[in-house]
Amino acid sequence: MKLLQAINLTKKFPNKLAVNNISLTINQGDLVALLGPNGAGKSTTLNMLIGVSQPTSGKIIFGDKSASIKDYKNEIGVVFQGSVLDANLTVKDNIMTRAHMYTRTVQLNSLIKKFELESIWKQPYCSLSGGQKRRVDIARALISSPKLLFLDEPSTGLDIQTRTKIWEVLNQLREDTGLTIVFTTHYLEESENADYVYIMDQGKVIAEDTVAGLQQKYTQNVLQLDYLTGETTTTTLDNKDEAIKILVKNAKLLTNFEYRPGTMDDVFMNLTGKEIR
Template sequence: MKLLQAINLTKKFPNKLAVNNISLTINQGELVALLGPNGAGKSTTLNMMIGVSQPTNGQIIFGEKSTNIKDYKTEIGVVFQGSVLDDDLTVKDNIMTRANMYAKPVQLNSLIKKFELESIWKQPYCSLSGGQRRRVDIARALVSSPKLLFLDEPSTGLDIQTRTKIWEVLEQLRKETGLTIVFTTHYLEESENADYIYIMDQGQVIAEDTVAGLQKKYTQNVLQLDYLNGESKTETLDNKDEAIKILTENAKLLANFEYRPGTMDDVFMNLTGKEIR
């Protein structure tokens, strides 16, 4: 079921066309990634969908009706790249202040436990590490039991343990509550768990599909063969079955081999280029 649609969204600034007539569909319960190089328009698109910025043209449909942010702002949670929490308040006060805004907030004990906030519950937010802050940011965004969670670069600068923990909890919440998540990231391996991906560049959507669909369209699988006689050969293949066939036929001649399927890194580089933005 369609939860949110952005139709022909455009955002013009005085000296820049940041987003140029894009359309997105977010289905209930999906994990949707919005990818692109710096300046592609990802954050501007998110800002329009969450109401921080008004589109120059286009419309947003939440559920089944054309709407504006006032109609669905209580249905969404947002985690920005930079935190909006109060540095001087404790973790408890930051989260409870948010919870008191809603008649039926989420079960806080469950949220605190999931994000392992017990040990920092009474600490000032300003005293926390980057990973601790991010866990608090996300927990606070989930206090209202939103249907749709927006995450703008949620794991930038975090160590692998914290990143893994955050995504484990979010995946658990998706299974338990049907939470829909839209996120941007520069860690492309994170996008490989997405149900659907939009890739942006220069303010436009240049590709969209499932992970498997994008990999099929924009990458090749590589088989590196090292022979006993010292020769090496690289094959580009459509699928692993071709690799198995070649390996079977040449098994007695090989000293070593490496099979590497196409990744989202390959998709991204093939679509957006290798130059630094």
């Protein structure tokens, strides 16, 4: 079921066309990745969807009807690139201040436990590490039990343990509650688990599909064979079944092999180029 649609959204600034006539469909319960190089228009798009910025043209549909942000603001949670929490308040005060803004909230104790906030509950937010702050940011965004959670580069600068923990919790919430998530990231391996992916560049959506669909369209699988003779060959293939046939046929002639499926890194580079922006 469609939860949120953006139709022909455009955002013009005095000296720049930041978002150029894009359309997105976010289905209920999905994990949707919005990817693109710096300056592609991802954050501007999110800002329009969450009401921080008004589109120059286009419309947003939440559920089954056209909507302004006031119609669905209580149904969304947002985690920005930079924190919006009060640095001098404790974790508890930041969370509870948010909770008091809503009549519908999640089970607070469960949220504290999931994000492992017990040990920092009474600490000032400003005293926390980057990973601790991000866990608090996401917990605060979830306190209102939103249907849709927006995450703008939620794991930038975090260590692998914190990133893994955050995604474990979010995936469990998706499974338990049907939470829908839209996120941007520069860690493209995070998009491998997305149900659907939009790739933007220069304000436009230049590709969209499932991960498997994008990999099939924009990458090739690579099989490298090392022979007893010292020769090495590299072959591009459509799928792993072709690789298996080649390996079986040449098994007695090989010393080693490497099979590498196309990745989202490959998709991204093939679509947006290798030049530094």
